Amino acid sequence: xxxxxxxxxxxxxxxxxxxxxxxxxxxxxxxxxxxxxxxxxxxxxxxxxxxxxxxxxxxxxxxxxxxxxxxxxxxxxxxxxxxxxxxxxxxxxxxxxxxxxxxxxxxxxxxxxxxxxxxxxxxxxxxxxxxxxxxxxxxxxxxxxxxxxxxxxxxxxxxxxxxxxxxxxxxxxxxxxxxxxxxxxxxxxxxxxxxxxxxxxxxxxxxxxxxxxxxxxxxxxxxxxxxxxxxxxxxxxxxxxxxxxxxxxxxxxxxxxxxxxxxxxxxxxxxxxxxxxxxxxxxxxxxxxxxxxxxxxxxxxxxxxxxxxxxxxxxxxxxxxxxxxxxxxxxxxxxxxxxxxxxxxxxxxxxxxxxxxxxxxxxxxxxxxxxxxxxxxxxxxxxxxxxxxxxxxxxxxxxxxxxxxxxxxxxxxxxxxxxxxxxxxxxxxxxxxxxxxxxxxxxxxxxxxxxxxxxxxxxxxxxxxxxxxxxxxxxxxxxxxxxxxxxxxxxxxxxxxxxxxxxxxxxxxxxxxxxxxxxxxxxxxxxxxxxxxxxxxxxxxxxxxxxxxxxxxxxxxxxxxxxxxxxxxxxxxxxxxxxxxxxx
Amino acid sequence: xxxxxxxxxxxxxxxxxxxxxxxxxxxxxxxxxxxxxxxxxxxxxxxxxxxxxxxxxxxxxxxxxxxxxxxxxxxxxxxxxxxxxxxxxxxxxxxxxxxxxxxxxxxxxxxxxxxxxxxxxxxxx
Numbered sequence: 058x059x060x061x062x063x064x065x066x067x068x069x070x071x072x073x074x075x076x077x078x079x080x081x082x083x084x085x086x087x088x089x090x091x092x093x094x095x096x097x098x099x100x101x102x103x104x105x106x107x108x109x110x111x112x113x114x115x116x117x118x119x120x121x122x123x124x125x126x127x128x129x130x131x132x133x134x135x136x137x138x139x140x141x142x143x144x145x146x147x148x149x150x151x152x153x154x155x156x157x158x159x160x161x162x163x164x165x166x167x168x169x170x171x172x173x174x175x176x177x178x179x180x181x182x183x184x185x186x187x188x189x190x191x192x193x194x195x196x197x198x199x200x201x202x203x204x205x206x207x208x209x210x211x212x213x214x215x216x217x218x219x220x221x222x223x224x225x226x227x228x229x230x231x232x233x234x235x236x237x238x239x240x241x242x243x244x245x246x247x248x249x250x251x252x253x254x255x256x257x258x259x260x261x262x263x264x265x266x267x268x269x270x271x272x273x274x275x276x277x278x279x280x281x282x283x284x285x286x287x288x289x290x291x292x293x294x295x296x297x298x299x300x301x302x303x304x305x306x307x308x309x310x311x312x313x314x315x316x317x318x319x320x321x322x323x324x325x326x327x328x329x330x331x332x333x334x335x336x337x338x339x340x341x342x343x344x345x346x347x348x349x350x351x352x353x354x355x356x357x358x359x360x361x362x363x364x365x366x367x368x369x370x371x372x373x374x375x376x377x378x379x380x381x382x383x384x385x386x387x388x389x390x391x392x393x394x395x396x397x398x399x400x401x402x403x404x405x406x407x408x409x410x411x412x413x414x415x416x417x418x419x420x421x422x423x424x425x426x427x428x429x430x431x432x433x434x435x436x437x438x439x440x441x442x443x444x445x446x447x448x449x450x451x452x453x454x455x456x457x458x459x460x461x462x463x464x465x466x467x468x469x470x471x472x473x474x475x476x477x478x479x480x481x482x483x484x485x486x487x488x489x490x491x492x493x494x495x496x497x498x499x500x501x502x503x504x505x506x507x508x509x510x511x512x513x514x515x516x517x518x519x520x521x522x523x524x525x526x527x528x529x530x531x532x533x534x535x536x537x538x539x540x541x542x543x544x545x546x547x548x549x550x551x552x553x554x555x556x557x558x559x560x561x562x563x564x565x566x567x568x569x570x571x572x573x574x575x576x577x578x579x580x581x582x583x584x585x586x587x588x589x590x591x592x593x594x595x596x597x598x599x600x601x602x603x604x605x606x607x608x609x610x611x612x613x614x615x616x617x618x619x620x621x622x623x624x625x626x627x628x629x630x631x632x633x634x635x636x637x638x639x640x641x
Numbered sequence: 642x643x644x645x646x647x648x649x650x651x652x653x654x655x656x657x658x659x660x661x662x663x664x665x666x667x668x669x670x671x672x673x674x675x676x677x678x679x680x681x682x683x684x685x686x687x688x689x690x691x692x693x694x695x696x697x698x699x700x701x702x703x704x705x706x707x708x709x710x711x712x713x714x715x716x717x718x719x720x721x722x723x724x725x726x727x728x729x730x731x732x733x734x735x736x737x738x739x740x741x742x743x744x745x746x747x748x749x750x751x752x753x754x755x756x757x758x759x760x761x762x763x764x765x766x
Contacts, residue, residue, distance in 0.1 A: 423724065424697075424724040427724040427745050427746070428653050428656065428724070428745070430745070430746045431653070431656050431745040431746040431747065432653060432655045432656045432659065433746070434745075434746035434747065435655075435656055435659035435660045435663065435746075435747070436655070436659050438659070438663055438749055439659045439662050439663050439666075442662075442663050442666045442749075443666075446666060460659070463655050463659070466655070467655070510699055511697050511698070511699060511702070512702075513699070513700065551702070
């Protein structure tokens with residue numbers, strides 16, 4: 058189970074690490090190592106490219122989709138307009154024929170039209186004016202066809218039981234669904250009712266119309282390869298042939314019929330193909346004009362626009378990247394140069410500081426040696442004085458012995474100093490000795506004791522007896538102690554306190570703390586104190602390198618320096634030394 | 642010329658005692674002190690003409706001691722004793738009214754001539 062979780066975690070950590078690196082340059086350098094300027098360049102270019110290209114891509118994408126939507130809307134409007142036009146044409150076609158029948162029914166009486174001959178005469182003229190008529194008949198109020206002109210012998214046929222006859226009784230005109238009828242050819246019928254008020258009865262003039270004319274109308278809509286347009290009745294039965302939905306009088310099943318008179322709806326098919334359905338109810342008829350548009354010309358953005366968009370994007374991306382690269386190059390080179398200058402300056406100052414510390418050491422040694430020298434000088438001088446004023450050597454023998462002993466003591470003092478100095482210099486080479494940290498501290502303190510004495514500084518040593526020995530570079534470690542204790546001496550007032558203690562931090566580290574009761578370091582300055590050239594001492598008194606060098610040394614030794622400070626209470630430095638070299 | 646009264650102030654007892662003896666052999670009256678407080682305590686009763694003062698003494702700082710002496714009696718001349726690398730303190734001491742300074746280890750002839758000069762100045766002033 059845990060094996061399953063680990064890879065996930067490591068991927069997550071990698072991603073977090075990558076993001077972290079991208080936004081935290083120092084760590085990034087740490088990870089990428091030596092060639093940090095190339096890394097910096099890559100990082101800036103990446104960030105900049107993301108910043109400039111993402112909005113560009115968003116804008117391009119949005120405008121692309123926006124354009125596509127406009128095209129689609131335009132297409133849908135166009136479709137609606139075509140459907141509306143066709144609907145009007147069909148309505149006009151029906152209206153024209155119904156009006157014709159209505160005119161005939163009012164221009165002629167029932168009796169006239171019931172006469173087969175008269176009706177035939179009228180029909181032949183009427184047919185010439187109004188196309189598509191197949192036959193015409195007059196039906197009385199009992200549903201019996203009184204007269205008929207047409208290709209079939211339908212005179213005397215009763216329509217009393219047919220739906221349309223019942224329907225026309227309540228309405229004045231009627232348009233039928235398409236049906237096969239006797240001829241087995243699809244056609245439809247139209248009829249008008251004429252009342253005879255004085256008799257309280259009515260009669261009907263009925264004509265059938267072939268499909269040829271009606272069939273033409275749906276195809277007026279601009280149809281492409283996969284498109285289809287046809288007429289259905291309210292039950293969804295096809296009234297005109299369709300390319301894909303089946304033959305006349307079959308059921309059209311695809312779209313649900315809308316409520317509005319005219320509508321264009323989008324249909325998402327299961328295969329994720331988009332299509333549009335347009336509908337229009339044809340007034341005074343049972344028909345609905347339907348267009349199913351499966352071709353999607355609006356999906357194709359015009360080539361010109363696409364090309365322009367593409368060229369523009371490429372140009373802007375190219376310019377963006379070029380500018381970013383050039384800018385980054387300039388900036389990083391600048392940084393590189395200033396870093397070099399800074400490093401050179403640090404190296405110079407470090408050298409100067411080394412010289413200064415050698416000078417300081419020399420001055421300190423001169424001072425230390427001066428005192429015993431002065432004693433020797435006075436004792437020897439006194440002996441000379443005595444010899445010059447008195448010849449009696451025997452009398453002054455005791456005195457001379459005391460003076461000579463004093464001279465020897467002073468020589469011993471000088472010897473101790475030179476030995477200590479030699480020991481110190483010997484340890485300047487990098488080496489790993491097993492040392493007692495307490496001894497190292499004591500040796501450093503010996504150098505500084507006089508200074509503290511003169512300034513009345515109290516020194517509290519609280520070194521843990523039997524501290525585990527550590528494997529480290531004694532000379533370097535002592536340089537760190539020297540720097541920190543020197544700083545403490547500078548920080549405290551006359552009569553101040555410096556407390557040095559040692560102890561074990563954990564099984565890996567020994568910890569030495571050096572506390573002073575000086576004025577403390579303000580919080581805002583605390584974060585700079587390990588930076589090179591940062592100093593709070595008076596001008597000319599500090600190089601600002603002591604702590605930064607010490608910090609560098611402790612890092613090399615695998616340890617660290619920590620600092621705590623409180624205003625007007627003092628500062629404590631903690632030097633943590635690993636017990637084994639390179640263990641941390 | 643009357644007896645010159647000298648006060649030697651240095652924390653190195655061995656140094657100060659030998660130097661005192663050498664000066665006494667040259668007919669100076671000498672007293673010694675090993676720190677500032679002791680020196681200031683002696684001034685009242687002893688009234689030295691010249692004080693030879695080490696700038697690095699425990700307790701009060703040498704310059705402070707010099708200023709205190711000068712405040713107490715500006716006529717007392719002070720010769721500063723210094724080690725190497727104390728040029729800043731020497732400068733400050735001279736500004737604060739010291740008569741002269743002399744480097745350790747001391748050349749006895751140079752010291753006595755400076756003491757005599759100081760004494761002459763004191764008598765004239």
